[in-house]
Amino acid sequence: MRVLGIETTCDETAAAVVSDRLGMDGGDILSNEVLSQIAQHAAYGGVVPEIAARAHIDVLDRLIARALANARVDLADIDAIAAAAGPGLIGGVLVGLTAAKGLALASGKPFIAVNHLEAHALTARLTDHLDFPYLALLVSGGHTQLVAVRGVGDYRRLGSTVDDAAGEAFDKVAKMLGLPYPGGPQIEKLAQEGDPHRFDLPRPMVGRGGADFSLSGLKTAVRLEVLKLGAPSEKDVKDLAASFQAAIVDIMIDRVRGGIKLFTEGEGRPSGLVIGGGVGANGPIRRALTRLCAESGLRFVSPPGNLCSDNGAIIAWAGLERLKRGFTDDLDFAPRPRWPLDATASGTHHGKA
Secondary structure, X not given: OEEEEEEOOOOEEEEEEEEEEOOEEEEEEEEEEEEEOHHHHHOOOOOOHHHHHHHHHHHHHHHHHHHHHHOOOOHHHOOEEEEEEEOOOHHHHHHHHHHHHHHHHHHOOOEEEEEHXXXXXXXXXXHHOOOOOEEEEEEOOOOEEEEEEEEOOEEXXXXXXXXXXXXXXXXXXXXXXXXXXXXXXXXXXXXXOOOOOOOOXXXXXXXXXXXXXXOHHHHHHHHHHHHHHOOOOHHHHHHHHHHHHHHHHHHHHHHHHHHXXXXXXXXXXXXXEEEEOHHHHOHHHHHHHHHHHHHHOOOEEOOOHHXXXXXXXXXXXXXXHHHHOOOEEOOOOOOOOOOOOOOOOOOOOOOEO
C-alpha cells in the first residue's frame, strides 16, 4: 500500500510517498520533499500566517509532482491521499487540505484527514517498529505534551504545558538574546560554549506530582537577567543560552519521569519512550532522555531529526496506519486549527470505518 502525504500546518511545505512492508512492520519512505520558509519569516522573527499560506500555495503543486516522480509512481499507483488537517495555522492547513481533497476527488482515491500530532506520535512505528502502548513526548513550537499512545486513534494525555510550548520558549528567549529565527538551533549551538551554572534560572514544576509543564516563568527569568545586564556581551549571551538550555533539560527529564509514573499506573509498562516534534531534534534533550531511559530500563526511540520536524512522510505514514484500519474521511472534513489528540477531549476526530 502507498499513501501520498501532504503537510502545510506551519512554515514547511511538504509532500511524500510512504509504503508499508508486505507482511512486515514499519514502512519505507519512497520520497520526502520539504521546502522550508525560514528565509521568508526570518525578518519578522517568527512565522507570519499570511506569508506562510501564500508560500504554500506557490509551491505545493510542484512539490506533490516531485514527490510522486521521486517515488517513481503515478497518482494511479497511490492507495490514498492524506493531509494534515490540523492543528496549525488555519490558512496553511486549508491549502494542504484543499489540495488533498482535489486529488482524491479527481483520482477516486480515499481521503484521510490526519492530526499533525498523531503523525508525530506514530513516527516511531515507521522508523523503529515500536509496539503499542508507548509514551510519547511531543515538543514543538506549538505543543508540549506527554501522551500515552495506546493504538491508532487511541491516546490519553498525561501532561501538557500550562503556558508556553517548548519551541515557543526557545524562539522567544533567542529573540531576547538577539539571535536569528528559528531560535532553538541557535541556542543549542551557543550553549556549547557557555557556562550553564552562571545564571540561577528557575525550573518550574520540577519536583511536583503529575507531568504538566510550565515554561513561562523560565522565559521571564531570562528576560530579567537580560535587563539586568543592559547590553549583554558575547560571553553573557553564551552563558544565558547554556543556563536556559540546562534548565529546559532538567524540566523535560523531571516531567517525563512523572509521565512514566502516570503511564505505568494507568496503562502498565510502556514499550518505550518516543520523542517527536521540532524540539525533538535538540541534542542535549535527546541525550538526557537516553540516560533517563537507560536508568528506567525503557527503550528510547528518537527518529532522525528530519522526521522530528514537519514533513510529509509522517503524515503519509499516519494516513497509512489509519487506512489499514479502515479509517477514511469525507471530502467535507473541516480544517481544525485546534485538535486535541486525547479522545476524551472535545473536538477529537475518530474518522469513520
